[in-house]
Amino acid sequence: MTFPTEKIRSDFPILKRKIGSKALVYLDNAASSQKPKQVIEAMDAFYQSSYANIHRGIYTIAEEATELYENARKSVARFLNAASESEIVFTRGTTEGINLVRFAWGRKNIEEGDEILLTEMEHHSNLVPWQLLAQEKGATLKFIPFDAQGRLQLDRLDSLLTPKTKLAACAFASNTFGTINPVEKIIAAAHAKGIPVLLDAAQAVPHFKIDLQKLDCDFLAFSSHKMLGPTGIGVLYGKKRHLEKMDPFLGGGEMIKKVEWDHATWNDIPWKFEAGTQSIAEAVGLHAAIQYLNHVELDKIFEHDQSLVRYCMERLPEIDGLTMYGPPAHERTGLIAFSIRDIHPHDIAAVLDRNGICVRAGHHCTQPLHRKLGLEATVRASFYLYNTKEEVDLLVDGLKDTVKLFRK
Ligand code: 7TS
Numbered sequence: 001m002t003f004p005t006e007k008i009r010s011d012f013p014i015l016k017r018k019i020g021s022k023a024l025v026y027l028d029n030a031a032s033s034q035k036p037k038q039v040i041e042a043m044d045a046f047y048q049s050s051y052a053n054i055h056r057g058i059y060t061i062a063e064e065a066t067e068l069y070e071n072a073r074k075s076v077a078r079f080l081n082a083a084s085e086s087e088i089v090f091t092r093g094t095t096e097g098i099n100l101v102r103f104a105w106g107r108k109n110i111e112e113g114d115e116i117l118l119t120e121m122e123h124h125s126n127l128v129p130w131q132l133l134a135q136e137k138g139a140t141l142k143f144i145p146f147d148a149q150g151r152l153q154l155d156r157l158d159s160l161l162t163p164k165t166k167l168a169a170c171a172f173a174s175n176t177f178g179t180i181n182p183v184e185k186i187i188a189a190a191h192a193k194g195i196p197v198l199l200d201a202a203q204a205v206p207h208f209k210i211d212l213q214k215l216d217c218d219f220l221a222f223s224s225h226k227m228l229g230p231t232g233i234g235v236l237y238g239k240k241r242h243l244e245k246m247d248p249f250l251g252g253g254e255m256i257k258k259v260e261w262d263h264a265t266w267n268d269i270p271w272k273f274e275a276g277t278q279s280i281a282e283a284v285g286l287h288a289a290i291q292y293l294n295h296v297e298l299d300k301i302f303e304h305d306q307s308l309v310r311y312c313m314e315r316l317p318e319i320d321g322l323t324m325y326g327p328p329a330h331e332r333t334g335l336i337a338f339s340i341r342d343i344h345p346h347d348i349a350a351v352l353d354r355n356g357i358c359v360r361a362g363h364h365c366t367q368p369l370h371r372k373l374g375l376e377a378t379v380r381a382s383f384y385l386y387n388t389k390e391e392v393d394l395l396v397d398g399l400k401d402t403v404k405l406f407r408k
Contacts, residue, residue, distance in 0.1 A: 003385075011036040013040070024356050025391045027387065029382040030175050032225045033206065038288050039285045042285055050065050051065060069283045076235055081211045089236040089243070089273045090270075092232055092279070094223045094234055098200065102130065107136075107247070117167070118143050118168075120146050121181075144156060169198040170199060172203065175203050175366065176369055178203075197218050204333075205220075205226075206228075207305060208299075224286040240269065250273075254267065296385060304334075305387075308389065310329035311389055312396075316336070318396060320341075321403070335382035336380070337379065338378060340399070343402065343406045344377070346377070347402070349361035351402040351405060352395070352398045362377050
């Protein structure tokens with residue numbers, strides 16, 4: 001069966017928009033995805049009929065709101081095949097999830113002289129929190145390097161995992177190279193030495209199936225807004241035995257059991273980590289997004305995204321002076337970063353915008369990675385389930401126009 005792109009496109013109201021006289025071509029999905037009407041309507045219906053704060057009301061709509069929020073948690077647990085929904089903590093997004101581990105796990109477990117192993121292709125969200133923790137504790141950061149094709153050099157792994165390593169934290173898929181990293185190997189090598197592993201799955205969960213029972217990572221963080229859901233909500237998965245031993249992240253309402261004047265005891269997991277009023281409507285929206293992804297099927301979405309990136313990588317060499325970064329198409333998610341000789345990425349993005357085409361130009365929050373490539377910035381096109389081959393053609397046409405304009 002062919003992938004039902006037209007049917008899918010009809011579910012996304014924004015895709016009917018024009019930029020000037022041009023149809024919107026949205027190729028910035030790695031930054032954030034668009035939302036189907038099923039997500040927008042689920043949140044709208046919640047606000048119109050069941051909105052109330054959760055976990056405290058005895059009245060009907062408060063009970064409905066609580067059930068919807070907790071059902072969203074159950075659906076995330078099923079989506080990832082987590083052992084229990086108590087391992088699913090709602091956060092504001094990937095960045096907050098990683099910082100939660102930094103504060104609630106890292107402060108307790110990282111000491112002076114310890115090492116944290118990262119990779120050279122981390123988003124700043126999985127780099128800066130560890131820099132801050134390392135500075136606070138007197139710990140050191142180590143990095144698995146990447147090679148000329150944007151692949152991790154795993155032959156270095158064993159020597160980088162030392163008796164001082166207390167955590168390995170790694171992007172499941174790179175937001176700049178698109179590389180799907182061999183995280184299973186990293187997890188196996190780290191676990192053999194008793195080292196827990198955190199995966200930044202911001203670019204993974206939206207695009208391919210993850211089975212936490214098979215994967216066996218200790219922590220995994222991602223954002224709803226990159227997987228058709230709303231902004232303002234994300235997930236931190238943590239193994240029960242870690243979450244139970246961790247200190248709270250933020251203090252306040254909801255995360256407590258009993259409060260005295262000078263101390264308090266903590267709620268059970270996952271609520272111990274959910275202080276204050278949560279993003280309730282956003283949880284409803286995330287639930288609807290998961291239902292949508294399940295309906296289309298992630299395996300098919302992955303195949304579709306890869307077919308687009310493969311086609312794009314076949315066509316991009318038609319552009320004079322273009323360099324692509326990262327591994328072959330079959331080793332990546334549906335995104336490609338590139339540069340064109342003597343034309344600034346911002347100029348490329350600005351000309352494409354005149355054609356209605358949205359791409360990301362800049363360092364994509366991976367400055368050290370760009371510096372290692374000797375670049376300040378690249379252009380990145382990233383695809384998702386509603387993109388088409390025709391849109392790739394429009395991108396290539398737009399790039400040809402850009403080159404003509406700048407090489408007159
Ligand atoms: N980790 C990775 C691998 C990411 O790609 C991003 C966002 C984040 C973490 C942070 O997610 P947030 O939801 O907490 O902001 N990546 C991008 C990007 O590539 N362009 O804009 C945001």
